[in-house]
Amino acid sequence: MRKPQNHILVIFGASGDLTKRKLIPALADLHQQELLPENFAVLGLGRTDLSDQDFREKMSGGVKEFASKKDKVHNEFLSQLYYYSFNTKDGDEYEGFRKRLEALNQEVGADGNYIFYLATPPSMYPLVPRFLAEQGLNKSDDGFRRLIVEKPFGYDLKSAQELNCDLQKYFKEEQIYRIDHYLGKETVQNLLVTRFSNGIFEPLWNRNFIHHVEVTSSEDIGVGSRGGYYEGSGAMRDMVQNHLLLLTSLVAMEPPTLVNAESIRNEIVKVLQSLRPIPSDKVEDYVIRGQYTSSDMRGKDVKGYRQEEGVDPKSRTETFVAMKFFIDNWRWAGVPFYIRTGKMLPTRVTEIVIHFQPTPHHLFAEDKDILRQQNQLVIRIQPDEGLLMKFGMKVPGAGFRVQDVNMDFHYSELGDTYLPSAYERLLLDCMLGDPTLYSRGDAVEAAWKFIDPILKTWEENPCIKVHGYPAGTWGPEVSDDLIEGNMTWRYPCKNLSDGLYCEL
Numbered sequence: 001m002r003k004p005q006n007h008i009l010v011i012f013g014a015s016g017d018l019t020k021r022k023l024i025p026a027l028a029d030l031h032q033q034e035l036l037p038e039n040f041a042v043l044g045l046g047r048t049d050l051s052d053q054d055f056r057e058k059m060s061g062g063v064k065e066f067a068s069k070k071d072k073v074h075n076e077f078l079s080q081l082y083y084y085s086f087n088t089k090d091g092d093e094y095e096g097f098r099k100r101l102e103a104l105n106q107e108v109g110a111d112g113n114y115i116f117y118l119a120t121p122p123s124m125y126p127l128v129p130r131f132l133a134e135q136g137l138n139k140s141d142d143g144f145r146r147l148i149v150e151k152p153f154g155y156d157l158k159s160a161q162e163l164n165c166d167l168q169k170y171f172k173e174e175q176i177y178r179i180d181h182y183l184g185k186e187t188v189q190n191l192l193v194t195r196f197s198n199g200i201f202e203p204l205w206n207r208n209f210i211h212h213v214e215v216t217s218s219e220d221i222g223v224g225s226r227g228g229y230y231e232g233s234g235a236m237r238d239m240v241q242n243h244l245l246l247l248t249s250l251v252a253m254e255p256p257t258l259v260n261a262e263s264i265r266n267e268i269v270k271v272l273q274s275l276r277p278i279p280s281d282k283v284e285d286y287v288i289r290g291q292y293t294s295s296d297m298r299g300k301d302v303k304g305y306r307q308e309e310g311v312d313p314k315s316r317t318e319t320f321v322a323m324k325f326f327i328d329n330w331r332w333a334g335v336p337f338y339i340r341t342g343k344m345l346p347t348r349v350t351e352i353v354i355h356f357q358p359t360p361h362h363l364f365a366e367d368k369d370i371l372r373q374q375n376q377l378v379i380r381i382q383p384d385e386g387l388l389m390k391f392g393m394k395v396p397g398a399g400f401r402v403q404d405v406n407m408d409f410h411y412s413e414l415g416d417t418y419l420p421s422a423y424e425r426l427l428l429d430c431m432l433g434d435p436t437l438y439s440r441g442d443a444v445e446a447a448w449k450f451i452d453p454i455l456k457t458w459e460e461n462p463c464i465k466v467h468g469y470p471a472g473t474w475g476p477e478v479s480d481d482l483i484e485g486n487m488t489w490r491y492p493c494k495n496l497s498d499g500l501y502c503e504l
């Protein structure tokens, strides 16, 4: 595997949770696999006053708890971590930071290559690039300069456009890496391989053979200590605008000409631009929002959303969204897409279900139940990652009774194949200068263009219900009505191949 060029990874917001839980453990895993460059350092930045040693100790805790390869914490890796404390909101203080960075560059021999990672509150996103540019740290003349931006990327269409403008004022688009960690998941990338490396699926992948598509991303935890952030976000901004629309795009996109950043991202953006807008008078019919209420979940009392820390006791923020929409293009004309996400649902599952058209004539359906005659392909993103094909088989014995059976593949069957974490993959890609798995500015804006009118309609029409649902259930019952006919959502278990045993 190709190793990245020597460089320094500068993390803004290094004393925060993301750095400790995700970034440093991912880097430690890369280190263990010897995928970091020869000369490498992490320079953590923040207002909290920490010495290099304090920072290393704090991060060592993160590695122990969250790295995948826990066998040993390498002191060698920890010795590559440095910290510089300053007020990142104050442009005047950036000169001191630049000097520290240049000195570190000399010390470790990083060849003047820098990656700046914004793991800060979003209010800092427009400021940091400006202050970096004032110090000439945006120019790639004496080494590469890349900027990684965490989500949320904007609060609505306007703010996302403004943010794109702000970033592009100081950095070129090819220097900007917008993270959607779902694209870093191995099984999400496998969606492309499943579709485009198997002759059997692609001919069926269109309106002629697919009846509808379902995407679920459920979590069995609440907002925890993130109530303050979540109040201003809700499930639509937190999960749908980015992760769920991205999964939908990968299911629906045309085959890219090549496996490279431009081809793949061109196809993703085309899907997002083809989403049929939901008119405001149809929002109530097409989009269901809900909020979890206190309940007993697996024998434990759990709080309702309104009782969570940092949440307004009268909050109308949605913790659940289910919606139906269409993609107006040649391939998908008339095929409904149903997506749903929520906190405090019965189990943590992300999966895509392709429902194929039923047979044109229901030869064996005694009760004319067409559900029985519909093949399903379940693409499981997490957990129990794998693929499941459901099809009908004859029940042995007299007559022609048909039973649904499962044909499944589980990633775990690949032996001791190591599944890298999303951050591991994405950090490495940025170090290698490959933006394929990062979101492009136009894609982010296209997704907002679809979501923005729904959020506006909710804002302007408080009479549109926020349905309460008891924690531990599959969300408001009305979300079942979204799917027409006698069909329902798939109610997944933790294990991919549900059957007689379903563990949540």
Ligand code: BG6
Pocket: 219, 238, 239, 350
């Ligand atoms: C994040 C959201 O982007 O994704 C969280 O902000 C959510 O609210 C998380 O819990 C889910 O990610 P994953 O990888 O656990 O499915």
